[in-house]
Amino acid sequence: MTELTGIPETMLWTLHNRASEAVRPDGFIRDPEAARIYASIDYDYARSFxxxxxxxxxxxxxxxxxxxxxMKRHPGGTVVELGCGLETQFQRIDDGQVRWLCVDVPEAIAVRERFLAPSERCRFVPKSALDLSWxxxxxxxEPLFVTAQGLFMYFEEAEVKRLLxxxxxxxxxxxxxxxxxxxWLSRKSMAGLQKTRHYRVPKMPWGIGQGELEPLLRSWSPRIGSVRLMPYRRFRLFPWSLFPLMARIPGLREGMPWIVHLTASDARRS
Structure with a gap:
């Protein structure tokens, strides 16, 4: 597993955070599959992350x-998970009807297949999200939900625009x-951001302030309907644990990461 480098290696970083939380008695996510995969991989997570x-x-x-x-509003709909890595969302929330498409670069899908098997309703596509043939x-x-966790920041803004x-x-x-x-976080990554002595965060070219985001998205496409911006709810470590408070302060919210949920202008909401 240690042959992973660059952006594909971040799948182990996200697994480290998710599985470590899942096994805590007071954890705020239940993810037995992540915990299983985490324990199966011979990798020094703490050293790197x-x-x-x-x-x-x-x-x-x-x-x-x-x-x-x-999924409750669209039974049997399709979810496309761009940059899936070792994310186990399908395993956590599968309702027995949803159809799922896991899209990632070939080396990431090769790792995923060691621990998670594709199925009729959960298919794997070994392609970059930027390869629109997916x-x-x-x-x-058909109704569609597209997710991209921890992905767009690794693209250039023009690439994100083209994809969206x-x-x-x-x-x-x-x-x-x-x-x-x-x-600010994008700039630090481009200059060389060390997460630890042994792990440098891959370059993240696309960063944007909270106040700029909705106007930019709407300038890209007239098909954008609603845009909902959500701050991260919880962090275990200081000062990141202050994010929910910082999100209420105009001068500080521009320097925070955000989660975005948008709908197409004519998407069916019921």
């Missing part, structure tokens, strides 16, 4: 709530959920 902070577990739990609510695996007329507008143009009944980082 330090103490778990709950960030990725919080993000996954927030995505679970929104996607799970959409869309051919989805019926355009292509999704909105092809799928009339679509909702999307993704996360963004602030500009």
């Amino acid at each position: 330090g103490r778990p902070d709950g960030s990725h577990a919080t993000r996954s739990a927030m995505f679970d709530e929104v996607v799970g609510d959409w 869309m051919e695996s989805v019926e355009p007329s 507008t292509a999704i909105l143009e092809r799928f009339p009944d679509v909702e999307l959920m993704f996360d963004v980082i602030p500009r």
